[in-house]
Amino acid sequence: MILQKLPDPNHPNNRDAVPVLHDHVLFADRVINRYECPEHASAFGLMTLQKGCGRLVINQAPYDLDAVTCMPVNSGSRLSFSLPEKDTAPAFLFFDSALPGAIHRSLVQSHAQLLDCPEPDQNPDFSLLEYRSNKDADLEQSLRLLIRLGKSCSSFSALKADAVVRGLLERWVVKNADALQLSARLEVVKPATRNELFRRLSAAREWIEAHCEAHISLNQMAGVAAMNSQHFLRLFKQVFGATPYRYLIDLRLDRARERIENSDQPVSDICKDLGYESLSTFSGLFRRRFGIPPNQLRIL
């Protein structure tokens, strides 16, 4: 069964040992009392909560976790965590240790190559993704479905759960491949520095995406990346090919286009919702990006 409770720290088998978090398992159950897990080597996993809050320490760096955030943990990272509140509900998904390598190969190699060399490659290094981000709708839906399937008597429930896990993992493998390409643009020598800078920039980018409809400043964005604003501006452009402000404008305009195409909301309301006070400024930016004014797009 993919669904399990966190190991009981008071069980005689666990009292003097580090609880073993087996892989290919979703730990999702109400924790009635405070829960502490000492430091241990982790499998590749995604850690989030359904309810309450908690604190993770990964390779000595602390991260707060709640029901809207998600934290990937790389295979081999040193992980400890505590769930200090009563009635907290974790959702910690650890992947089968052989699966990331197999999926990585299936995505990048042809069937013929896979048949010629059936042994899986080493698992990919996910350390570039080891930063806290907002849990997206897709992950939320997948975790809910896994929890449902883990308790279900439905036909092929284990097979369907495995398919959901594979689908999730595929998306993280693709995200990791993108991260590898983007991080290579950073003009730094040390790999550890490159990884750290990329993680900070990625966390800031995801924060911008989550807050793009609010008034946000360069200082706020740089603060999320824990950098000074000029350093952040330069590195963000180096990696993502646009300044943070340009990235923000493009995001807002993409969202505006999506709403214009898929809703009946007046263009002036969409413009205000996305933080533009002047309709003419918004229309000008929109036309420059898409080659057509917003009102005409709706007519089409």
Add this chain to the structure above:
Amino acid sequence: MHTNPWSEFKLRVNIRTDIRKAFECFTTPGGLESWFLRQATFENAAGDVRRKDEPVQEGDTYVFYWHGYPDTAVEKGKVLSTNGENRFTFTFSHNCPVTISIYPECGETIVELVESNLPTDEATMMRHYVGDSKGWIFYLTNLKSVLETGYDLRNRKLELTDVITA
């Protein structure tokens, strides 16, 4: 040679139908959707999608979606072989081969399903053997129901969960 008894299972169902009809229920996308799947999409090696009534061929890849589940529960696999008449093999559930053989017996048509190469490690053996055989028992029963009476027993409602009919 000794075979681990948990590495394979066989199921047989008797159906009052003809062999051709039963075979089409496994080997055309439309046939599979009539008793098994919400959506079955097969592509040939060139990436062309098969028509709903077009027989699938060896080497085709498939994507299966289930009634009662969102698209995140997607099963992908491959057609391993087909003789175009009464025998068909495809990968399913962790690439385990599933072989369908269809033949007459006592005036009825037998659909025989063998799923083999199931993992036999301690951690997953029961999950695969029990989970997959339990799943096929419902769906083969539904195949009999659809072919003999026209009644489709599957749950199609996303909001209705935890039932053996999906």
